[in-house]
Amino acid sequence: xxxxxxxxxxAGALAAPAVITQPARAAVETRDLHGYRIRAxxxxxxxxxxxxxxxxxxxxxxxxxRNGTLILLDPRDxxxxxxxxxxxxxxxxxxxxxxxxxxxxxxxxNAIARVDDKDHRVQIWKLSGGPSYANLxxxxxxxxxxxxxxxxxxxxxxxxxxxxxMQVWEAPRGAGPYGIAATPQNTVWYVSLAGNYLAEIDxxxxxxxxxxxxxxxxxxxxxxxxxxxxxxxxEWNSGNVSMHDPKDGSWxxxxxxxxxxxxxxxxxxxxxxxxxxxxxxxxxxxFDPKTETFLSFPSDKSGGNVRQLAGRxxxxxxxxxxxxRIVAIDKLHG
Amino acid sequence: xxxWSVAAAFLAAIGSARAxxxxxxxxxxxxxxxxxxxxxxxxxxxxxxGVIGRPVAGDPAFxxxxxxxxxxxxxxxxxxERLDRFLSDPEALYAGTWMGSPPIxxxxxxxxxxxxxxxxxxxx
Numbered sequence: 098x099x100x101x102x103x104x105x106x107x108a109g110a111l112a113a114p115a116v117i118t119q120p121a122r123a124a125v126e127t128r129d130l131h132g133y134r135i136r137a138x139x140x141x142x143x144x145x146x147x148x149x150x151x152x153x154x155x156x157x158x159x160x161x162x163r164n165g166t167l168i169l170l171d172p173r174d175x176x177x178x179x180x181x182x183x184x185x186x187x188x189x190x191x192x193x194x195x196x197x198x199x200x201x202x203x204x205x206x207n208a209i210a211r212v213d214d215k216d217h218r219v220q221i222w223k224l225s226g227g228p229s230y231a232n233l234x235x236x237x238x239x240x241x242x243x244x245x246x247x248x249x250x251x252x253x254x255x256x257x258x259x260x261x262x263m264q265v266w267e268a269p270r271g272a273g274p275y276g277i278a279a280t281p282q283n284t285v286w287y288v289s290l291a292g293n294y295l296a297e298i299d300x301x302x303x304x305x306x307x308x309x310x311x312x313x314x315x316x317x318x319x320x321x322x323x324x325x326x327x328x329x330x331x332e333w334n335s336g337n338v339s340m341h342d343p344k345d346g347s348w349x350x351x352x353x354x355x356x357x358x359x360x361x362x363x364x365x366x367x368x369x370x371x372x373x374x375x376x377x378x379x380x381x382x383x384f385d386p387k388t389e390t391f392l393s394f395p396s397d398k399s400g401g402n403v404r405q406l407a408g409r410x411x412x413x414x415x416x417x418x419x420x421x422r423i424v425a426i427d428k429l430h431g
Numbered sequence: 432x433x434x435w436s437v438a439a440a441f442l443a444a445i446g447s448a449r450a451x452x453x454x455x456x457x458x459x460x461x462x463x464x465x466x467x468x469x470x471x472x473x474x475x476x477x478x479x480x481g482v483i484g485r486p487v488a489g490d491p492a493f494x495x496x497x498x499x500x501x502x503x504x505x506x507x508x509x510x511x512e513r514l515d516r517f518l519s520d521p522e523a524l525y526a527g528t529w530m531g532s533p534p535i536x537x538x539x540x541x542x543x544x545x546x547x548x549x550x551x552x553x554x555x
Contacts, residue, residue, distance in 0.1 A: 145522055145533070162533050163522060187533035204533065232460050249463040272463040290475050291463045314473040333475050357494050359529075376529055377494070400498055400527020419498075419527035 110211075110261060111221040123175040123423070131392055132430060138170060138423040141179060146416035146423065148235070148405040150191045150199060152214065158199045159416050159423055160188040165205060167191065167212050170423055180217050182210050190235035190405070194258065195242045202233035202246050209236070209244065209256050209263070227252055227265045235276050235319075235405075239300060240283040247274035247287050255303060266303050270294065276319030276363075280326040284343070288317035288330055295320065295330060295341055310339055311348045319362050319405065323369040331363035331373055338363065338373055338384055353382060354391050364406035364413060372413050372426075374403040381406070381415060381426060394426060453550050457543035460532070467551050476530065480551045482509050498527040514548070515541055 123138040140146050145163025152158065157170040165186030166179040182188055187205030194200045194211070203210040207230055208223040224231055231248030238244055244256045251272045254265035268274045273291030280286070285298045287305070293314055296305035310317060316334030323329060328341045332350075336358030339350040353360055359376040366372060371384040380395040381403060396403075400419035407414050413426040458467060464476035471478055477490035488495040488503040495503075502525060507513070517524045518541045520534040535541050 143523075147531070162531075163520065185536070189533075228459070230460055232463065250460060251463075272459075316473075316475050318475075334473055359494075376496070400496065402496075402527060402529065404531060418522070418531070 111223070121177045123170060123177050125172075125175055126397075128397065129429065130394055132428070133394070134427045134429055135394065136172070136425045136427065137397075137417075138172065138175060138425075140170075140416070140421045140423050141166075141168060141177060142421055144168060144179070144421060146418050146421055147188070148190045149407050149414045149416050149423065150193050151407055151409045151412075151414060152193060152199075153197065157414060157423065158191050158193070158212070160191050160201060162187055162189060162418075167199060167201060167210075169217075172425065178217075180212055180219065182206070182212075182219055183221060186210075189233060190246075192236045192238060192244075194238055194244070196258070200236050200238070200244055202236050202248075204231070204233040207231055207233065209233075209246065211258070222256065222261065222263060224254070224263065224265055227267075231265070234274065235287075237277045237279045237285065239279045239285055241300075243300070245277055245279070245285050245287075245298065247277050249274060249290070253277075253287060253298060253303065253305065264303060268292070269296070269305060269307060275317075276321075276331075278320045278322050278328070280322035280328075281324055282326040284326065286320055286322070286328050288320045290316055290318045290333060293317060293334075295328060297343070308341060308343075308346075310341070311350060312337060312339070315339070318360070321363045321365045321371075323365045323371075324367075325369070329363050329365055329371050331360035333359055333361060336360055336375075336377075338371060340386070351384065351389060351391075354378070354393065361402075361404055362406045362415065364408055366408055366413060367410045372406050372408070374406065374415065376402055381413070381424070396420070396424075398422070453546035454543040455547055457540060458547045461544070464530075464532075467547070479548060482548055482551070483511055483514060483545075485509055487513075496525075496527055496529040498525045499529075511545055511549070515545060518544065 144161035147160040147162040150158045159168045169178040185205045188201045190202040197214040199212040201210040208221045211220040228250045232250040234247045236246045256263045270292035273289035275290040277287040295308045315332040318333040337350045362374040364372045373382045380393045383392040398420045401417040402419040403415035466478045477493035487507045488499040
């Protein structure tokens, strides 16, 4: 058995002045489909929109992977602001912390970044030890306020904002750790895209416990928990959405519609309805676990490529990386 | 005699430069999605052995994004120069590509990676 290494234990933030571009307004297009309203906001060009996070005040943070920014959208008036994350920045994931700030897996600087929700000041905590390029992917907070993260180069890690203590470990099967999620029961899980597994992280030791999905070589890309702590997984290679219930160890899986689906993102809303993206269908797809049926919301532009989903009650959000648009699907009735 | 020595040293220098191995670490970040061998198994992205010189969207085992399939249908192929442009900003060259990796702004990093990919031609 391969020995697990503690790769890094570091502290110390680098503060950078927030570089904020002049505010702009995003044009918005709306259309109705299947009893939902779809809003599409034009993002700043050349930004490489990637992941989104919903602020409590109704605004949205979006990572700009191509130009190293974090973008703030106010959907009420289309207001846009861009915060520069520093030289060489290339942010991937973003999540809202218990402190209200945006926390970013900032791959370009091999660091965790924090952007203050009030003054937009940027703080950077670089990973030390481990690979010089962890290819940081996705962050998630547990109920104790610890930030857990993945790196596709083959690492998982944790960062305690209170003490600035960071720990990084090698992941089993090397390269691949991608999506990560905390459950309402305060367990932390991640998936490995290249490693083809789901794993629960022991929050005390950082040790992962692999749970094998039923489909071999499935390419588990992202994971989200429902209210019961069941893990929903978007499988890129197989085109399945799968569900693991840790209570009894069971699995279920469903193939997305279409000839050769490619499930990329997954999000579970407040009704435990599952939302996915399918690159082959160029669509956001709703899956109702009760009826086991899919409902497709194709983009009205080619090559949308929504790489992550998030939401708040009544709203599902994502960013079309291929068209540089931020999209929301809102329930119109009920 | 001295002239021969200088010439020999010059040729030796050229030879050693040519024989200098690639920085294989440049391919490390790519390994999460790509194999550099025909026996790499199923990966999230296409296999890259022999990529330089083959058509865009040229791995028959992989289904590509519409934008890359369109490029293939137009007869575009992966030259070293095109791949260098692609790696420097994938979305700028092919907006809508499924590949999600960020731009590699550092020319030396791209050169190192291209060196590894060129080396894979031999295994093709």
